[in-house]
Amino acid sequence: MVFLVAMPLSLGIAVASDAPLVAGLVAAVVGGIVAGAIGGSAVQVSGPAAGLTIIVADLVQTYGWRVTCLITVLAGVLQLALGACRVARAALAISPSVIHGMLAGVGVTIALAQAHVLLGGTPHGSALADLARLPDQVAAAHAPSVLVGATTIAVMLAWSRLPALGRLRPRLLPAALVAVVAATAVAAGTGWPVERVALPDSLAEAWSGPALPAPADLHGVALGVVTVALVASVESLLCAIAVDRLHDGRRVRLNRELVGQGAANVASGALGGLPVAGVIVRSTANARAGGRTPLAAILHGVWILAFVGLFAQVVELIPMAALGGLLVLVGVQMVNLAHLRDLRRHRESTVYLVTLAGVVALGLLEGVLVGLGLAVLLALRRLARLSVRTQEHAGRWHVVVRGSLTFLGVPRMTQALRAIPGRVPVDLDLDVDFMDHAAFEAVHAWRLDHERTGGSVDIDEVHEKWYERTSARTPPTAKTLPPGPVRWWAPWAMRHEVDGDARVSGLLLAGAREYHESTAARMRSLMSRLAGGQRPRALFIACADSRVLPNVITASGPGDLFTVRNLGNLVPPYDPAAAPRDDSVGAAVEYAVEVLEVPAIVVCGHSHCAAMRALLEGAPGDAGDAALGHVARWLRHGASALARLPGLPASAPAAEQAHELARLNVVRQLENLLSYPGVRRRHEEGRLELTGMYFDLATAQVHVLDERRENFVAVPSAAVPHPRAAGDAPDGEPAGPTRGAVVRRRRPDGPAH
Known part of the structure; x- marks a missing residue:
């Protein structure tokens, strides 16, 4: 299959590169055999690439074909050196918007040049010249060539x-091959006078090896070597990574793939x-046709040679008009509008369009x-973006600085801080992901000046302690908030000025606005993937107490927990x-186990539980109490x-008894x-783990049930191993939970699972 795809494309790329036709076939054979045998990708197929046509055509016109062959050899040597130095991943640092642009x-340039071939003429050396002379070429079009090229494109x-049609599926044969065969048949059947492919009569005549350049051309040749090596390397590595998504075999080894590309270019x-x-x-055709090992790439080169x-x-x-029509369509298809739409969502379409225009107007390297x-x-x-x-409010100033706080944003921040009057209390929230030394100096100098005038400054850092770490050697002269910044999970009262009569609807809307401003854009990609269905990792049964946050205490995210909450868990x-x-609870349990097939169920109790206190003191009201009758009837499920x-001793505090009951209840x-x-x-x-958890509100500490000791053990602060990687814990230690939420439960007749 790859051989059938490669034959017409190799000839067409040779035409577009202004190189001998046999050079495209040689590159296809060598790329398949050498790069396939030495490279690090299981399914990538190498050969002459459309992305290099502009570079090669310019080199051929400037230095001649034989010097271009030398440039190819030296580019291969440079690739070998880069691969040996293991720098292949560095090539991936180039922005995809530049690559796609x-x-x-290149596609626009190829299409403009080959449009002249399709019309029976010849290209004029540059995209702008081809575009300027295209109307004259259309007026002087050679009708047979146009019909042959149009046939190729139409097919x-x-x-x-x-x-x-039954077992005959059109996609079993490559469209390029079918189109070229159809155009060739039409030209042969009609006897139209069109230019055809001319191959050399013998291998000796075909060979034209490398030659040394003139001394005056050494600088240009060196630049050509670097350009060919870098463009070929980046294109190959990006292609290898993209093709990895099409198969489930061995992943690409980038440095080895770079070595394979270098060896192929030398040969x-x-x-x-x-x-x-x-x-x-070719690589996509290989993966879709079932290729799973480098043997497919190697054999495609063998078939071309044979x-x-x-x-x-x-x-x-x-x-030749058939190859011209083929290349016009290939060039147009290289302008991928799907890439442009993706880049627009990431606000990088400008880079794409500028690179495209630069390549067409100035040349590939310049563009x-x-x-x-x-x-x-x-x-x-973007790094300097700062708000x-x-x-x-009521004589107290609140300042929020968001973004990356570097020297580029210092003027804007300083202007806002200097506008605050003296002798007033100021809350400064640094919601920044980075702070350089210039920014620290500006904040610290303003703080000292403001405090000298009788004002006060409370600095709260929402992310890392950039300011606190830098100012550790400078004793603060004003009271600051204790460690533990106000974050998204803090109550409304700690993030907003909440009056006693504040409407909850207003707080909800304020919270929704804050979510849209700071979180929604980051979650959109994740939630779009989860929208098709849920596969939670656990059924989490917790108390309805507003102070217990299952996702916070387990560091879990959307789609992880199927949560049920009620009085007393x-x-x-x-x-x-x-x-x-x-x-209600039974339905949730059955749905989670039978439909969602969760692998774990967690029951989480907590300290200071009002339901447990009510059980100890006697359920509020009775079954006939209109106000709390539902509560009384529900708490009967906790009587056992x-x-x-x-x-417990009579002197034991009621709180201690409630904590003990909360644990027994789990x-x-x-x-x-x-x-x-x-x-x-x-x-x-x-197939199902049962887990007990207990959350101590006063210490914000999570405990897990260790059945071998029949008590709850605090989860250690250090990272705990993933349950897939952890074996049974030693006696006396809790089994290895993940996210502070999972403890293994033994079956009565078997080991932990």
């Missing part, structure tokens, strides 16, 4: 859209071939440099004959835990879960 510019566009240049690079069209050796006369029947320069400027601008917001035992029945509460609810048939079955099969 470069390829689009390529229509081939993939044809319906399947191709020495044999009189075009520069070699990884080609996305075909040219045995059927050269068939190749010579191909009209790429212009695009890189613009990408760097935009990156610096400073000041607000005064209770699970009514399974009893289909009970009346009245409470189906109360019955197991050991006798154990009891885990037992209730096993009364559900689906839970017990999956638990006994080893």
Whole structure:
């Protein structure tokens, strides 16, 4: 399949590069065999690449073909050196907007040049010249060449859209091959006088190896070596990474792939071939056709060599206008509008368009440099993006600085700080992801000046302690807030001025605005992936207490926890004959276990639980109490835990008894879960973990149930191993939980699972 794709494209790229036609075939053979055998990608196919056509055409026109072959060899040597130095990943630092813009510019240049070939003429050396002279070429078009080229384009566009006829599927044959064969058949059948492919009569005649340049050209040749090496390397590495998404075999080894590309270019240049690079069209065809090892790439080169050796006369029947039509369509398709739409969402479309225009108007190297320069400027601008917001309320000033606080943003921040009157209290929130020394000096100098005038400054850092670390050696002269900055999970009252009669709806809207300003854009990509369905990792049963935040204490995110909350984190035992029945918790348990197939269920209790205090003191009201009747009836599900509460000394504080009951309650609810048939079955099969947790509000510490010691153990602050990697914990230690939330539970008859 790759061989059928490569044959017409190799000839067409040789035409576009103003190189001998056989040079494209040599590059295809060498790229397949050498790069496939030595490179680090399992499915990437290398050969002459459309992205290099402008460079090669310029080199051929400037220095001649044989010196271009030497440049190809030296570019390969440079690639070998880069691969040996293991710097392949550095090439990936180039912005994709520059790469896509470069390829689009190359595509426009190819299409403009080959439009002249399709019309029966010849290109004029530059994209602007080809564009300027295109109207004259259209007026003097050679009708047979136009018809042959139009046939090629029409077949390529229509081939993939044809319906399947039984087992005959159009996509089994490459559109490029079918189009060239159809155009060749039309030209041969009609006897139209069109220019055809001319191959040399013998291998000796075909070979034209490298030659040394003139001394005056050494500087230009060196620049050409670097350009060919870098463009070929970046294109090959990006192609290899992209093709990795199309198969599930061995991942690409980038440095080895760079070495393989270098070896292929040395061999191709020495044999009189075009520069070699990884080609996305051939590589994609290889992966989709079932290629999984480098053998496919190697054999495609063997088939090309055998075909040219045995059927050269068939190749010579191909009209040049057919290759011109093929390249016009290939060039147009290189302007990928999908890339432009993606870049617009990331606000990088300007770099794409400027690079495209630069390649077309100035040349490939110049256009790429212009695009890189613009990408760097935009990156610096983003790094310097800073917002400073000041607000005064009841004589107290609140200043919020967001962004990256570097010397570039110091003037704007200083202007806002200097506008604050003296002798007033100021809350300064530094919501910054970086602060350089110039910014620290500006903040610190303003703070000292403001405090000398009788004012006060409270500095709160929302991310890392940039200011605090730098000022550690300078004793503060004003009281500052204690460590522990106000963050998104802090209550409204700690982030906003909340009056006693503040409307909750206003706070909700303020919170929603803050979410949209700071979080929604970052979550959009994640939530779009989760919108199609949920696969939670655990059913999390917690108390409805507003101080318990399951996602915070487990450091989990959207889609991780299927959460059920109620008074006292209770699970009514399974009893289909009970009346009245409470189906809410049971429905959630059944849905999580039977439909979502969660691998774990967590019951989380907490200290200072009002439900536990109510059980100790006697349930509020009674079943007939209109005000709290539901509460009384619900708390009956916790009576079994109360019955197991050991006798504590009469002098024991009520709070201690409530904490002990909250822990026992977690154990009891885990037992209730096993009364559900689906839970017990999956638990006994080893497919469901049952976990107990306890959250101490006063210390903000998470504890996990260790059944071997029958108590709760505080989760250590150090990182804990992932349960997939951790084995059973030693005796006396909690089993290795992840995210502070998972402890392994043993089956009565088997090991931990």
